Amino acid sequence: MFSLTDACHANAAARGRLCACLHGGTLGRLRSLTGDLGAAAATRLFTPGAPADHLFGLRQGMVMLSSQMPDGRRQVLAFLLPGDIFGFTADSIHHETATALERSSFCRFGRDDIEADPELSERLHQVARRQLLDAHDRLLCLGRMTAPERVAGFLADLRRRSGRPAALHLPMRLADIADHLGLRPETVSRCFTDLRRQGVIGTLGVDGILPLYRPEALPC
Structure with a gap:
């Protein structure tokens, strides 16, 4: 069965890996703490105010993290890929919504169980720090980039x-x-059209597949 550990090692370039640096007995302890979950597209895994007793590891599929602003507008915080860890919070409840964008599978482990193991706990804190740095980088980019630069x-x-x-x-x-x-949305659509005219990407299919014809033209 495809596991979170498999996902971590299969895609070393991705971030947010809890188990990528764990080996031997520690990996075995992590596996013993996990429970398996599945979710259909549009399933909400947690919402603001729900108890934050567990962390989740995405095995297959994609998950969107979002937050509602006081004026009703929505901010999408992240799109999560296989191997990513989510469910972090500074207190005992969630403050965002996690939604499966397609049929997805997860492993789930209790926060208390992780914190009780020094090596797992340290790795967890490393992941959290990395995600904070990534969020900081995204904010800097959004503040300085033009619309085409953001989409690319x-x-x-x-x-x-x-x-x-x-x-x-x-x-x-x-x-x-x-x-x-x-x-x-119409701005994003225009940016996709411009990239397609430049021969960088193809047409987005009804299956959600976007061909990349000249990926080297995208920012590094």
């Missing part, structure tokens, strides 16, 4: 995290990408 950068980052494939799987809507990049 988003595709480049997703490609890097996916292991640099020849095509990207985009199960999210353009509106989701727009809410992630701080743009309007």
